[in-house]
Amino acid sequence: MDLYCTRPGCPRPVNAFADLDHPATLKTVPQKYCTTCGMELILVGRYLPLKLLGQGGFGAAFLARDRYTPAMRQCVVKQFLPSGNLSPAQLEVAQQLFEREAEVLEQLGNTHPLIPDLFAFFELTPPSTQSGKQDKFFYLVQEYIDGETMEEELVQKGTLSPDDVTLMLKEVLEILTFVHDHGSIHRDIKPSNIMRHRNGRFYLLDFGAVKQATKGAAVAKSTGIYSLGFAPPEQMSGGEVYPSSDLYALAVTGLMLLTGKQPNELFDSYSNTWKWRSYASGVKRSLADALDRMLLPTPSQRFQSAAEVLTALAQSSSPGRVRSPVTPKQAPPPVPSSPTALPQPLPQQQPVSLPIASTPASSQSLKPARQRAAIAPFSTLELLGAAAFTGFEGGLLAIALMSLLGTSIVSGGFWIVLLAGLVFLQSRRTIERVDLLITAGITLAIVLFVSPLHRLAVYFASLFGGNVLLTVVAIAVATSLGAIAVTALFRIIFNLLSNFL
Numbered sequence: 001m002d003l004y005c006t007r008p009g010c011p012r013p014v015n016a017f018a019d020l021d022h023p024a025t026l027k028t029v030p031q032k033y034c035t036t037c038g039m040e041l042i043l044v045g046r047y048l049p050l051k052l053l054g055q056g057g058f059g060a061a062f063l064a065r066d067r068y069t070p071a072m073r074q075c076v077v078k079q080f081l082p083s084g085n086l087s088p089a090q091l092e093v094a095q096q097l098f099e100r101e102a103e104v105l106e107q108l109g110n111t112h113p114l115i116p117d118l119f120a121f122f123e124l125t126p127p128s129t130q131s132g133k134q135d136k137f138f139y140l141v142q143e144y145i146d147g148e149t150m151e152e153e154l155v156q157k158g159t160l161s162p163d164d165v166t167l168m169l170k171e172v173l174e175i176l177t178f179v180h181d182h183g184s185i186h187r188d189i190k191p192s193n194i195m196r197h198r199n200g201r202f203y204l205l206d207f208g209a210v211k212q213a214t215k216g217a218a219v220a221k222s223t224g225i226y227s228l229g230f231a232p233p234e235q236m237s238g239g240e241v242y243p244s245s246d247l248y249a250l251a252v253t254g255l256m257l258l259t260g261k262q263p264n265e266l267f268d269s270y271s272n273t274w275k276w277r278s279y280a281s282g283v284k285r286s287l288a289d290a291l292d293r294m295l296l297p298t299p300s301q302r303f304q305s306a307a308e309v310l311t312a313l314a315q316s317s318s319p320g321r322v323r324s325p326v327t328p329k330q331a332p333p334p335v336p337s338s339p340t341a342l343p344q345p346l347p348q349q350q351p352v353s354l355p356i357a358s359t360p361a362s363s364q365s366l367k368p369a370r371q372r373a374a375i376a377p378f379s380t381l382e383l384l385g386a387a388a389f390t391g392f393e394g395g396l397l398a399i400a401l402m403s404l405l406g407t408s409i410v411s412g413g414f415w416i417v418l419l420a421g422l423v424f425l426q427s428r429r430t431i432e433r434v435d436l437l438i439t440a441g442i443t444l445a446i447v448l449f450v451s452p453l454h455r456l457a458v459y460f461a462s463l464f465g466g467n468v469l470l471t472v473v474a475i476a477v478a479t480s481l482g483a484i485a486v487t488a489l490f491r492i493i494f495n496l497l498s499n500f501l
């Protein structure tokens, strides 16, 4: 079994322990330590971190198992890990936010089925890697939701259907009704904080930014923790936030899922309106109108509760033409180009900012979601497959071009341009998987059946006594293997470097 070291910056966090493959040893072994940095791996002797799930503004999240439950229940361990050089005041505020997430999960998660349960909250003080010092890490263990965030779903699907979006909105609105009724405001609703479980139910995650509202008034001063592009004007300006502030962010989330576009692409700053309807078809009028009302700039103009939106959505309305958007009476927020949680003024107007972690995982999360939505990252297998294809094509193109133009600068130039074009098309995922096989098959057939294109292979076949078909295939396979080897070598070097740097 592999255990993941949770010490921030550990150069080799993955530790393999063959003895832990035996359930009896796994249950009874007192502790395991990171072979690189000496950090204890079994957190409080109970939780086994297996892999890094992601890294947000205030910490890292790990998939883990609880060895004190009969089925070694899966769970998520979140570690408090504020990034950057924080002043003691900033650190305290950031720590308060993390502790608040634990408190809210304990209150809300353990009573609502669609908010993750809190399992544990503890701190560890392992010896630091700098001699004589001690580190201090805070951990929060919560229920693991086996599914995908809406952000991940958007990456795969491009857009979601209006019915799917309505389903998501209804479930999240039900959860928000519960959250608001309990005097809290989530304040960070966005696609990456909504998860669809494999059983189809939607969950609301990440209560790190939640704000307890004053009982009765149901308003709270903004702490300035929000996600750009999703937060309403009152939150952006550091003013009071309301239940309708969450409705605004939920509506932006809905637009993003319906259109596959980023908030800044949908917000027209010239007319101060959200212009999204032309990007989404088949949206029922009741849904479109509800979204527009949730997006009004003044909190009092919006629906006043999640329950009101649910009622509006329940009203039947036929698909087709929808009314034009409601014109806001007040200037909406400036919509920035990247929907990322950013540092802002903190509670009681403290001039404190909380920078986001600058680790590789976090910098990935800082990329505009659209880039990730457009092109999914390549797995190692896909990368090697692409290398095999490029090498194969490279071999065939070399035979064809040299047969036609000889071994000249012109044929070399053409070869490079064609290969670069193929690599570009693959990098954009314009051609992938079965397209690669079809393209390789067609190119092979053309080179084999158009005789001027395989003159070079005829020459080699006569030299070595083989037949033309085998010579062509042998050259293409050899260049394909060469490309795989080079790519694998670069991949290994890249992995090694990223472990050390």
Ligand SMILES: Nc1ncnc2c1ncn2[C@@H]1O[C@H](COP(=O)(O)OP(=O)(O)OP(=O)(O)O)[C@@H](O)[C@H]1O
Pocket (backbone or CB within 6 Å): 053, 054, 055, 056, 057, 058, 059, 060, 061, 076, 078, 116, 142, 143, 144, 145, 146, 147, 149, 192, 193, 205, 206, 341, 365
């Ligand atoms: N309870 C959970 N169950 C399953 N996966 C989870 C759970 N909580 C978090 N995750 C996964 O871990 C990832 C990181 O979560 P985390 O809350 O630390 O950061 P984030 O939401 O990506 O960032 P930010 O703090 O900027 O909102 C999430 O994107 C999600 O995929």
